[in-house]
Amino acid sequence: MPLGWAIAVIALWVLMVAVALAALALMRQVGVLTVLIHQGHEDGPRIGTEAPAFAGRAIGSGRLVSKSDLKGRRAVVAFMAAECEGCRDLIGPLNELAAANGRGAAVLVVAGGDASMARKLMDEQGLGVPTVPDSEAEAFGLYGVRNTPLLVLLDERGVVVGKGPANDRDQLRQLLAETYGPVSSEPAAE
Numbered sequence: 001m002p003l004g005w006a007i008a009v010i011a012l013w014v015l016m017v018a019v020a021l022a023a024l025a026l027m028r029q030v031g032v033l034t035v036l037i038h039q040g041h042e043d044g045p046r047i048g049t050e051a052p053a054f055a056g057r058a059i060g061s062g063r064l065v066s067k068s069d070l071k072g073r074r075a076v077v078a079f080m081a082a083e084c085e086g087c088r089d090l091i092g093p094l095n096e097l098a099a100a101n102g103r104g105a106a107v108l109v110v111a112g113g114d115a116s117m118a119r120k121l122m123d124e125q126g127l128g129v130p131t132v133p134d135s136e137a138e139a140f141g142l143y144g145v146r147n148t149p150l151l152v153l154l155d156e157r158g159v160v161v162g163k164g165p166a167n168d169r170d171q172l173r174q175l176l177a178e179t180y181g182p183v184s185s186e187p188a189a190e
Helices: 003-039 085-098 115-123 138-142 169-180
Strands: 055-057 064-066 075-080 106-112 131-134 150-154 160-165
Touching (some): 055 131, 075 085, 085 169, 131 138
Parallel strands (some): 075 106, 106 131
Antiparallel strands (some): 055 064, 150 160
16 A cells, blocks of 8 residues: 555544544533533422522512512512523513413512622513522522523422423423413403
């Protein structure tokens, strides 16, 4: 075999090994991302347990809002962040759910970051539900939130009955239906 062919065969084998290593590295990274996405709702309170207590001042009204304010009706506690694309896509459906005037569920947003980040969600993105900043990540820690958006669904007694990520209207509806059965997110007729 001429020398040129031998060099070409060796170069081809080196290239194949490099491509195989790159494919393995990519598969590992996809696996790491999958684990991170799925473990975002494995920590924190388990389904069937009392949701941890938290309190904070709502942006805009300054009213003290706590988990105990949600007792007596089904509630969705949405953990969000201003820089989160999925959170922005969820704002419209959460506003609709809150506007269902008692036919839906109470909605409370816990926004990661300081008050200016929570204000950004409300003003720039049009979030119209009570929003509490979590600047010290206290509520995020209590609820085991690693990724946003994460929804924690509570029953009338404040017990966790469902939780999981939801990045859009369809995922929100699916999580609500799996947890509560049919829940209206259409605003009530006036």
